[in-house]
Amino acid sequence: MIRNPTREALVAYVLIAPFVAVYALIFIYPMAQLFYLSFTDAPLIGSGDFVGVEHYGSLPSDRRFNTAIWNTAYFVALTVIPGTIVALVISLGVSRLSGRLQSLVLALFFLPYILPVSVVYRLWDWTLNFQFGIAMHVFDMIGIDRVPIFKVTGWFMPAVAFVTIWWTAGFSILLFLAGLRAIPKEIYEAASLDNAGRWRTFRKVTWPLLWPVTSLVLTIQLILQLKIFDQVYLFSDGGRPNDNLVMVYYIFQRAFERDQGGHAAAAAVVLFLIVIVVSVLNFQLMRLSGSRNR
Amino acid sequence: MLKQSTFAKMLLAAALMTTSAQAEETVVWWDFLAGGDGVRMKQMISDFNAAHEGKITIDATTLEWGVPFYSKVQTSAAVDEAPDVMTYHASRIPLAVKQGILQEITAGDWEKMGLSEADYADATWNAVTIDGKQYAVPLDTHPIVLYYNKDVLGEAGLLTEDGTPKGMDSREGFTATLQALKDAGSVKFPLGSVTADGNFMFRTIYSLMGQQDGELMTDGEFLAGDNKKKLENALAVLAEWTNDGLQSTYTDYPATVALFTTGDAAMMVNGVWEVPTMVDLHKDGKLFEWGAVELPVIFDHPATYADSHVFAIPANKSKEMTAEKRDAVLEVMSWISQNSLFWATAGHIPAYGPVTASDEYKAMEPNATYSSLTENMIFDPKSPLAGVAGPIFDVMSTYFVPTLNGEMEPAEAVEEIEYELNDMQ
Numbered sequence: 001m002i003r004n005p006t007r008e009a010l011v012a013y014v015l016i017a018p019f020v021a022v023y024a025l026i027f028i029y030p031m032a033q034l035f036y037l038s039f040t041d042a043p044l045i046g047s048g049d050f051v052g053v054e055h056y057g058s059l060p061s062d063r064r065f066n067t068a069i070w071n072t073a074y075f076v077a078l079t080v081i082p083g084t085i086v087a088l089v090i091s092l093g094v095s096r097l098s099g100r101l102q103s104l105v106l107a108l109f110f111l112p113y114i115l116p117v118s119v120v121y122r123l124w125d126w127t128l129n130f131q132f133g134i135a136m137h138v139f140d141m142i143g144i145d146r147v148p149i150f151k152v153t154g155w156f157m158p159a160v161a162f163v164t165i166w167w168t169a170g171f172s173i174l175l176f177l178a179g180l181r182a183i184p185k186e187i188y189e190a191a192s193l194d195n196a197g198r199w200r201t202f203r204k205v206t207w208p209l210l211w212p213v214t215s216l217v218l219t220i221q222l223i224l225q226l227k228i229f230d231q232v233y234l235f236s237d238g239g240r241p242n243d244n245l246v247m248v249y250y251i252f253q254r255a256f257e258r259d260q261g262g263h264a265a266a267a268a269v270v271l272f273l274i275v276i277v278v279s280v281l282n283f284q285l286m287r288l289s290g291s292r293n294r
Numbered sequence: 295m296l297k298q299s300t301f302a303k304m305l306l307a308a309a310l311m312t313t314s315a316q317a318e319e320t321v322v323w324w325d326f327l328a329g330g331d332g333v334r335m336k337q338m339i340s341d342f343n344a345a346h347e348g349k350i351t352i353d354a355t356t357l358e359w360g361v362p363f364y365s366k367v368q369t370s371a372a373v374d375e376a377p378d379v380m381t382y383h384a385s386r387i388p389l390a391v392k393q394g395i396l397q398e399i400t401a402g403d404w405e406k407m408g409l410s411e412a413d414y415a416d417a418t419w420n421a422v423t424i425d426g427k428q429y430a431v432p433l434d435t436h437p438i439v440l441y442y443n444k445d446v447l448g449e450a451g452l453l454t455e456d457g458t459p460k461g462m463d464s465r466e467g468f469t470a471t472l473q474a475l476k477d478a479g480s481v482k483f484p485l486g487s488v489t490a491d492g493n494f495m496f497r498t499i500y501s502l503m504g505q506q507d508g509e510l511m512t513d514g515e516f517l518a519g520d521n522k523k524k525l526e527n528a529l530a531v532l533a534e535w536t537n538d539g540l541q542s543t544y545t546d547y548p549a550t551v552a553l554f555t556t557g558d559a560a561m562m563v564n565g566v567w568e569v570p571t572m573v574d575l576h577k578d579g580k581l582f583e584w585g586a587v588e589l590p591v592i593f594d595h596p597a598t599y600a601d602s603h604v605f606a607i608p609a610n611k612s613k614e615m616t617a618e619k620r621d622a623v624l625e626v627m628s629w630i631s632q633n634s635l636f637w638a639t640a641g642h643i644p645a646y647g648p649v650t651a652s653d654e655y656k657a658m659e660p661n662a663t664y665s666s667l668t669e670n671m672i673f674d675p676k677s678p679l680a681g682v683a684g685p686i687f688d689v690m691s692t693y694f695v696p697t698l699n700g701e702m703e704p705a706e707a708v709e710e711i712e713y714e715l716n717d718m719q
Contacts, residue, residue: 043393045368045393062717063717064714084407129546131542131545131546147701149546152696238491238546238691239491240492240692240695241690242689257688259389259392259393
């Protein structure tokens with residue numbers, strides 16, 4: 001059969017057209033609007049006058065925008081790599097189990113992941129509440145002073161990061177397990193024949209062969225945690241919201257509380273650019289270290 | 295001939311029926327009343343529907359309180375899908391007027407409703423007025439009050455002859471009462487305070503500022519002149535109570551109510567909307583003898599922060615309301631206001647004067663005791679930044695929480711608050 005490139009291309013276009021149309025309508029078009037909005041002083045609803053780069057100019061000197069940037073970076077530092085390590089360690093443990101026990105343990109670790117964020121918030125609020133939290137009674141029993149975890153700035157981000165890792169590790173564990181299963185048994189047999197110890201086997205076999213999955217997990221985590229909002233918003237309720245600001249929270253405040261659509265759009269554009277730059281950097285870094293590993 | 299006239303009569307009857315069917319107006323209603331007061335409002339709505347059968351029906355929906363409600367109102371008005379009438383907070387009116395989403399309540403409207411300025415407390419009327427125009431019909435005011443455990447205070451000899459706490463007239467007096475409760479040692483905390491929730495504490499702290507004639511906003515500037523000092527004074531009182539172990543620390547809203555109702559805290563400053571909680575618990579025999587009074591006078595004169603639930607008519611962007619519909623909406627607001635005695639069982643103080651002046655209301659306790667504070671109410675500053683779940687609340691909360699729990703000095707907090715509030719303008 002003779003292939004007809006024109007015809008094939010046509011079929012391809014027809015097949016992707018619905019996706020492209022929807023994508024353009026609900027992603028590209030709103031994004032173009034967002035960029036435009038960021039140059040106006042529009043409220044949340046309706047249009048505004050063109051103000052050029054005024055919003056962008058005012059962002060660096062806005063103390064709460066700086067709070068948001070630093071807290072976001074801090075949160076990413078607290079969750080992305082630590083969360084990945086936790087998931088990797090757990091998955092290495094789980095992979096040593098077999099049969100039903102493995103399924104059961106895996107299910108237990110995966111369970112938190114299916115909870116909605118509101119439930120996660122309630123669970124941990126009840127656990128760590130200063131007056132009535134279960135953990136506080138444990139503190140009392142062993143004679144430590146109670147700590148108002150979510151009400152003091154020093155504890156807030158680490159605590160939210162901890163809760164986030166507890167909540168989302170299940171998904172990363174699943175990815176790691178799939179990656180571990182894909183490593184052929186023969187390689188481990190060969191390694192043990194060569195008398196390689198556990199650490200050496202991990203460093204020279206498991207780690208490099210698992211690298212594609214590790215970099216995938218890291219990238220997913222990075223993008224997800226840059227967009228952190230829900231947990232921070234819920235745990236800040238009534239506490240010290242402005243000290244706990246993260247990027248998306250800042251955008252939310254400006255758009256929905258202060259009715260400044262234009263300003264919020266400018267902050268959203270900045271976040272968008274940060275996500276792109278960081279993701280590309282991350283990707284390049286992964287590629288470099290990946291090729292060195294091999 | 296006869297046949298014809300019968301036919302004509304039938305036609306006429308049919309025509310009459312259709313007009314009466316058309317004349318039945320459905321008023322779409324949105325509110326954010328999801329708690330105990332929501333249950334009471336549903337009762338009032340069904341009473342209204344029963345009293346207006348065949349004429350007006352309220353089709354009510356309850357939405358999520360706070361930012362979600364206000365965002366939805368704004369977006370729905372932009373696409374002509376706003377309800378016909380909705381509940382609102384008086385404190386949120388300045389922002390709503392700036393956004394152009396509220397219809398003015400004109401002099402003609404007030405006349406049609408049979409309500410007037412004279413029916414409301416000055417502060418309440420003022421709270422719905424922007425630049426001399428009214429934008430809402432006040433339903434109630436919901437201030438904060440001091441709840442107290444009569445059993446505990448009585449045992450410690452801290453009740454006056456009329457059964458109210460001693461030391462309500464000065465800072466020294468009230469602190470002495472708290473100290474005496476601490477010394478008696480029968481409770482964990484003399485005062486249950488929502489110290490983990492700065493949003494909530496705004497109500498108390500703003501009241502204490504008001505007791506010194508302090509204002510948050512003057513001529514568009516926050517904390518100008520000695521208002522700064524007055525805020526600091528207010529914070530200092532509460533910080534002192536924390537340092538002396540007189541109030542609960544890092545306690546959030548539900549925990550505060552729990553501390554009080556379980557008897558771990560002898561007193562509590564909270565909104566009047568918790569009255570039904572106490573009434574119901576007491577009725578089931580699960581609560582001690584209790585009372586609620588106007589806040590103590592810590593500074594120069596009584597003053598209590600209040601907000602007001604109001605009715606407002608949303609302004610759709612390009613869809614005009616028919617005259618018939620508007621009349622129906624006015625009837626809804628008027629009828630509910632004039633029948634708001636039942637609303638008082640939710641703790642709120644009805645805004646409509648003749649209701650609170652009635653003998654039935656005066657027989658309601660503790661409502662009648664604390665309703666005297668209507669004279670001393672202060673409302674939020676008129677700024678688009680003000681109001682429940684608004685930006686001012688966020689700034690205040692951020693600095694109140696550390697100050698009220700001994701992490702930050704009041705003077706430092708005030709400096710930061712001043713900077714950040716003015717920075718928002």
